[in-house]
Amino acid sequence: MADVNPIFERVYVAGHAGMVGSAILRRMKALGLPDPVTATRSEVDLLDQAAVRAFIADTKPTSVIVAAAKVGGIEANRTQPADFLYENLVIATHLVDATFRAGIRHLMYLGSSCIFPRLAPQPMTEDALLTGPLEPTNEGYAVAKIAGMKLCQMYRRQHGVCFHSGMPTNLYGPGDNYDPNGSHVLPALLRRFEQARLDGTREVTLWGTGVALREFLHVDDLADAVLFLMRLENPPDWVNIGSGIEVSIRRLAELVRDACGAACEIRWDATKPDGMPRKLLDCALLHSLGWRASISLEEGIARTVQDYRRELAEGRVRGHRH
Numbered sequence: 001m002a003d004v005n006p007i008f009e010r011v012y013v014a015g016h017a018g019m020v021g022s023a024i025l026r027r028m029k030a031l032g033l034p035d036p037v038t039a040t041r042s043e044v045d046l047l048d049q050a051a052v053r054a055f056i057a058d059t060k061p062t063s064v065i066v067a068a069a070k071v072g073g074i075e076a077n078r079t080q081p082a083d084f085l086y087e088n089l090v091i092a093t094h095l096v097d098a099t100f101r102a103g104i105r106h107l108m109y110l111g112s113s114c115i116f117p118r119l120a121p122q123p124m125t126e127d128a129l130l131t132g133p134l135e136p137t138n139e140g141y142a143v144a145k146i147a148g149m150k151l152c153q154m155y156r157r158q159h160g161v162c163f164h165s166g167m168p169t170n171l172y173g174p175g176d177n178y179d180p181n182g183s184h185v186l187p188a189l190l191r192r193f194e195q196a197r198l199d200g201t202r203e204v205t206l207w208g209t210g211v212a213l214r215e216f217l218h219v220d221d222l223a224d225a226v227l228f229l230m231r232l233e234n235p236p237d238w239v240n241i242g243s244g245i246e247v248s249i250r251r252l253a254e255l256v257r258d259a260c261g262a263a264c265e266i267r268w269d270a271t272k273p274d275g276m277p278r279k280l281l282d283c284a285l286l287h288s289l290g291w292r293a294s295i296s297l298e299e300g301i302a303r304t305v306q307d308y309r310r311e312l313a314e315g316r317v318r319g320h321r322h
Helices: 019-030 049-059 074-079 081-101 136-159 185-199 219-231 249-260 284-289 297-313
Strands: 011-014 063-066 106-110 162-168 170-172 203-207 213-218 238-241 246-248 265-269
Touching: 011 019, 019 219, 049 081, 063 081, 063 219, 074 081, 074 136, 081 106, 081 136, 081 162, 106 136, 106 219, 136 162, 162 219, 170 185, 170 219, 170 297, 185 203, 185 249, 185 297, 203 249, 213 219, 213 249, 213 297, 219 238, 219 284, 238 284, 246 249, 249 265, 249 297
Parallel strands: 011 063, 063 106, 106 162, 162 238, 170 213, 203 265
Antiparallel strands: 213 246
């Protein structure tokens, strides 16, 4: 049954073509919600303040979801920190302010778990924000995301609008980036093991020891959480969005290998770094509000393998070099 909440009558999803934005569109369609407002980069440049203000004023959405962002892997963040800080900061300020100026009272902004201090206590609670130094390799991106979240909080405090944020953990699923130089761990593993299956490779070597712990959330679960939080009359200023379950990289690699059907042994190169030993969101607040992830890691990986194969066959895999 369609959700009759008036904030869903005409939602503008900024960044609708990305992994998160497209998942939100899929979830809205599955729930029978009205088609959202969308715009390509050629239709409205989010880095152009006047264009953003005009677009919001002309389309008059009932609510806005900010899923647009400049994203990239560690190397891109390390070598282009100014670009990541500037573009993400501008996207946030333009959309938040234009939404307010147009008299729209509902906006949800998507942050990231990388906003937390590098040495934040684990699992990381919402109040750990701004309690310590950030991870240097993605500081520009993190600072911009923090500013976007605080901007929503301050507009809400000063003007009484319902502008709030969600902070997703590591995401995976349809539309992920599989570029070997820019992808995150799960899509990188999927690409490696799928290639090993196709080539008949008997052994795959991975970096580190495999003991590091990570949390993963299927992007379709994130989309459901976003729409859930938007329905709340008085949502928190920001909420962690995760599965609340962690897995070792070693176990993750085995799950991905088996889901791909690759008959290969996994070797670990302990001379290479493991990264942070643990990175887990505390999702107690989200659970107390009434939402939990429903897609298990095993099910999600199996679905993602099928999605990857379909996207590859259709020539739609991001980061794939033919």
